Amino acid sequence: MKFDLHTHHERCGHATGTIADYVEAAIGAGLTVVGISDHSPYFAHEDDQPFPRIAMARSDFQRYVSEVLRLKEEYKGRIEVLLGIESDFFVDKLDAYREAYAAYPFDYVIGSVHQTRGVSIFNRNRWKNLGPKEQLEEKKHYYELIRLSANSGMFQILGHIDAMKGYYPGFADIAGAEAEIDEALKAVAANDLAIEINTSGKTKDVGGWYPSDAILERALHFGVDVTFGSDAHVPERVGDELELVRQRLIEIGFDRWVFFRNKEKVAVPI
Template sequence: MKFDLHTHHFRCGHADGTIEDYIVAAMNAGLQVIGISDHSPYFYHEQDQPSPGVAMARSDFSNYVNEVLRLKEKYEGKIEVLLGIESDYFPDYVEAYREAYKGIPFDYLIGSVHQVGGVSIFNRNRWKKLDEKGHINEKKSYYQLIEQSARAGMFDILGHIDAMKGYYPAFSDIPAHEHIDNALRTIGECGVSIEINTSGSTKDVGGWYPSDDILERALHFGVNVTFGSDAHVPSRVGDEWDLVAKRLKEIGFSQWVFYRKRQPVIVPL
């Protein structure tokens, strides 16, 4: 069974295509399950859409949910459409997000750390004036936030847990094994999954998130894994699914999961 739980569309302001475009692309790619998971609004902010090129407007959130639910019905029997969202994790605003999600029939929530210290994880400039200790502290802060997001009790999946390397490949070489292990141990204990996200192939780093090294340690800590292309164009739906499945088996995984009604569905590898 082929599935992809991480896709975006025009509402976030930096992806192309409609939700239906991604569903059709999934069917054409031979998927049986497609998850829709556009970027959550900034629910804590006083403005409706403070970052139009980053996340959807709060006033458009109900339209997003209703459209996915409508398409879920339309395509029933052809492909399973799942309602998800990629939710920012801001520790100071957890309750604002928790309140916004109440009563919505999500199949899953992806929790992603997109900012550390108020700066995007994809900002190349953050690294330029830092010494070795500063590099280590940045990476430590990133994994501490990921660990906190696992403990928040909001998320089924944690998104792209080493994506800070996207435009700074040297990130992977910054020593922080203890902090990565602490995060993975917590993720395993909390029963949260991590995604193998193939969008790294569209960034400077190439490949996918997380690295094989982190996946090997995730297996050690009993962490479940799932798949997300993080497609921002329909043509990337399911991108490298077969390669990821093959690599996971080589690492030692025997299964992965997707989510339906907030419950994991086990898929043998």
């Protein structure tokens, strides 16, 4: 069984193609299951779509859900289409997001920390003029937010948990945050969530995948489940490097990965 739970489409403003394009691409890639998980609206913002090139409008959210549910029925028998969403995690705005998601039959919600201290994790300028001590504090804070997201009760999957290295590869070499990483992974395991192996890092400066092999080894140690997501923003990337990821997980020692249906974990032998 092959699946990809992390795909986007044109609503978010920085991806191309319709939802149906991604479903068709998944069929072409030989997938059994495809999850649609575009960027959630900024539910706590006063504007309907404050950042049109980052996330969909709040007023478009119901249409997004309805379209995925329609395609779920339309493609039944050819491929299983899952209703997902990639949610931002703002520790002080959880109620707005929780209320928005409660109204719809999501198969899963991906929780992703995209900002810390109000700055995008992909903003390479955030690292300018920071000394080693300040860099370490930023890394620790990032993993504290990931731990809090795991404990929030909102998510089934945590997205790209070392993506801060995307446009700052040196992030991976900042030593001293091992305890915070471990606490985040323990929280994932305790809440029966999964972390994704996300192959979109290859499209950024860092290259490769999220998370690193070192984090995956720690995840296995703590009994954390894993899933797969291409984080495709073009249909051609659906399922990208899935087989390479599968082989690497076997080498690390994993014997299964998971997807979610109706927010229930489905384990698949690797």
